[in-house]
Amino acid sequence: MTDRRTLYPPIEPYASGMLDVGDGHSIYWERCGTPGGKPAVFLHGGPGSGISPKQRQQFDPALYDVLLFDQRGCGRSTPFASLENNTTWHLVADIERLRAMVGCDKWLVFGGSWGSTLSLAYAQTHPDRASELVLRGIFLAGQNEADWLYKYGASELYPEAWAEFAGHIPEAERHDLPTAYQKRLTSDDQSVRLAAAKIWSMWEGVTVTLLPDPEMMADFTADDHAVAVARIENHYFMHDCWLEPGQLLRDVRKIRHIPGVIVQGRHDCCTPPAAAWALKQAWPEVALQIIPDGGHLFTEPGITDGLVRASDRFAGKSA
Incomplete structure (x- = not known):
């Protein structure tokens, strides 16, 4: 494992802007x-997390021309944290608008966690527009996956964090934590919204880390x-991500005709390997790589x- 590849050096965008997508x-x-260079689009996770500089470093800048964007309501996109006109299918349409803006016929679609969900939804809607798929931490938006995070499963691995997450909600409402949190995350009281948001994000932060990372948790x-x-x-999960079971x-x-790679951590507590295997x-x-020491x-x-x-590999570069 000493010959593992690392991220490419930091790189700054050569262009950036805002695209009015309507609604x-x-x-x-x-x-x-x-x-x-080889066109690619990066789809971030969450939903809601936004893009970060390190995400650019997963691509050889000499070979790729990568577009990254903040999905609706995320990061520098506006209106911030908006739930209106914000669904999976709005995002799929936005990706197509961005592809048309770039002017490429096809592009590599690269996404992790929720980004893997969105990548699959986009490619299945526009199978002639994805040249390849690179997916990490597969999330298929099934009820069993939501229950793992918000009902029973991850709670057994992180009981102390679960106690804090569930404990934020009065006992009478704990039978349905997503609904209880929705009530608070959409409250008219800003302090109620913020308190619920920080506890919700704390719980997610715990489940995505294989080893404690105070800096990541602070972010x-x-x-x-x-x-x-x-x-x-919460908005997406309450609507089953607008996907049929x-x-x-x-x-x-x-x-199935699109070349693809799945990179999945064996010890991924947020999106366990069962979804990648399915x-x-x-x-x-598809090439499935289950990383034995990965989260x-x-x-x-x-x-x-x-x-x-x-x-x-998909840029034609040998190992």
């Missing part, structure tokens, strides 16, 4: 790498980040190695 939303975008629970992630994530597995048939069974052609985050050594090797 009162404008989304922030940036392009990194070499103009005219997760910072006021603006917590509000966007908690409100938008089993839809992403059912419609894999539409994308996707592999429906899509035998959820792309910054973990084994996960980084798998993702960088995948992006290099």
